[in-house]
Amino acid sequence: MSQKIKMTQRDSQIRKKDFKEVNRGYSKTEMLLEAKRCLQCKVPMCVKGCPVEIYIPVFIECLLEDKPKDALKILNQKTSLPAVCGRVCPQENQCEKNCILGMKGESVSIGNLERYAADATANSEDENIYVEKNGIKIAIIGSGPAGLTCGGDLLKQGYNVTVFESLHDTGGVLRYGIPEFRLPKKVLDVEINKLKKLGMKLVLNTLIGRTKTIQDLFDEGFKAVFVAVGAGLPTFPNIPGENLNNIYCSNEFLVRVNLMRSYDFPNYDTPVYRGNNVVIVGGGNTAMDSARTALRLGAESVKLVYRRSENEMPARLEERIHAKEEGIEFATLTNPVKFIGDKNGFVKAVECVKMELGDPDESGRRTPKIVENSNYIIETDMVILALGLNPNPILPSLTDNLEVDSKGHILVDKNYMTSVPGVFAGGDIVVGDTVISAMGMGKQAAKSIMRYLTNN
């Protein structure tokens, strides 16, 4: 059986010193070889694994005929952000997991092919897509993956879409969270500019709830609202010393570097500390992103501390491999219990304990337990905490009758409608997961919004 064509990467010893993209993307020859591996199944299982149900065999067939523009059209029927999805989706758990070739050998590299289709067409002139406008105004709150997807779909159906963003730039987590070396900002800009050309209005610096309320939006003539404000509040471990200087939450660290470009300080105004011996706490993709970013800012050593074993890490395998290649050290079954500071309040060490795995919890992962008397010290001058996020309370607390669960996630029905008629929600404010699941929810919500507006 044929083996998949591996995507080439920049040398780990060179790439760890800059922010340029790690994966190179397929050449045309590589793309053709990989596209040829697709069996063009009559009942494609891969499509079932895709949260937005892209017609995967069809776009691959277009590529095989070397028609990336046609492939893009097929992709665009289901996703407005193929260059993003091709890079950051966990395909190994979705479409590629279902690929029939994967049963006995290696699945088709669907993500790499999707990326090729998007990149090969990035600079081509858009064909004029003429959509008859219906004049109905819809407000999207948040310009991250869920918001852009929902807005993009509604736009293509003729709705008048305005996206409100609280930050000074678009893209949400795609811009402030995911680093340049995984998702170059110009790739994101290409995708967002396409949506702008289709007529999407993007209003920055507007924190809905505070700058104006959802009720104000209805008063301004918006007929439906989609809330996609993302996960807000970072989680802290609640242990002594967590507020010492140079202990960052991953969100702060990544926002400084990605959104505010502090890697280019003082050319850009926002400072960030560049640690020498950096400790990252956490095992998700954000932890990997933080670790690899710290390395690129000049760290001599970066150690990732995680309380379970590597098997339980939520981070993608590819990210873990890339991180290790670049020299990130994994200290698994280890958990911090205390941060120790110097006299000026700067962190100088982390006290950790060893952990062992016990019985599986409700998510199926084995629960870590502390090994008694296993405390030891790791010296450090910078700690980055990547422990996940809680829902941001601002919008729910300032919107009358908007119901949330005990953790603060907005409650929605099967159509993604909230307890407030005409207000829908999706993405991490509803349930935290991945970029593509947020996009999936944005897509479903767009359908529901259209149904709601037709019926009311």
Add this chain to the structure above:
Amino acid sequence: MYKILKKEEIGNRVYSIEVYAPEIARNAKPGQFIIFRIDDKGERVPLTVAGTDIEKGSVRIIFQVVGKSTTQLSLLNEGDFIEDFVGPLGHPTKIKNYGVVVAVAGGVGTAEVLPVIKELKKAGNRIILIIGARSKDLIILENELKETSDELLFATNDGTCGIKGFVTDVLKVVVAKEKVDVVYAIGPVLMMKAVSDLTKGKNIETIVSLNPIMLDGTGMCGACRVNIDGKTKFACVDGPEFDAHSVAWEELSLRLGLYKNLEKISLDNFSFNRECKCHKR
């Protein structure tokens, strides 16, 4: 882009500007803040709203020139634009009739306390205002302060206005003289801490408006976390006002010093690039 409608130098290196931002003007309440970014390379800087004019659609901010961003902001003129301006952020001050309110302010806190005491006065409170400054000529907005308070007292380091000493020296006298229901303090951390220490012993409810280092200002990043009664809270979503007696003051002051060196590099770099170099070789 947000237009500067009016600019005034109201004190030594202290400026008042009015920015056209009608939505913020309509919704901002006392105690809230905005974040501005001077240009596409700028940092996000939080400043307390010092007033609004709904008819003109303007938001007033008052700032002292300290670092690179405030230097740059002070160089803009009426008619110029600020790249980004977002708000209002944070919880507004809880306005109700407490009875007798002593407001203590220092530095640019003097400007920031104005909208708060205006509303508190409207709600029926008697307002005793204590202003601290190094010297008489550094006192700003004296007329407005007089208009919005029932009693106005000063403390200066050199004794050129009011008593010679600190705001706490004045506060001590006030609380000894009459029953105070609430103390509201805004200004430098050292001042707020001193006020807090004084009122804690006397069991007087005290509210402070904190100004930790902030980044997004919407709860996302955790930069502005403060320790309140042993719990980590975010000044941007849980504050900026907190019960003074619950604040871990030492930690707050250490955290404020985090970027001192880098901030200096940023300012030096900016000043160097602004200098005329045509005569230098």
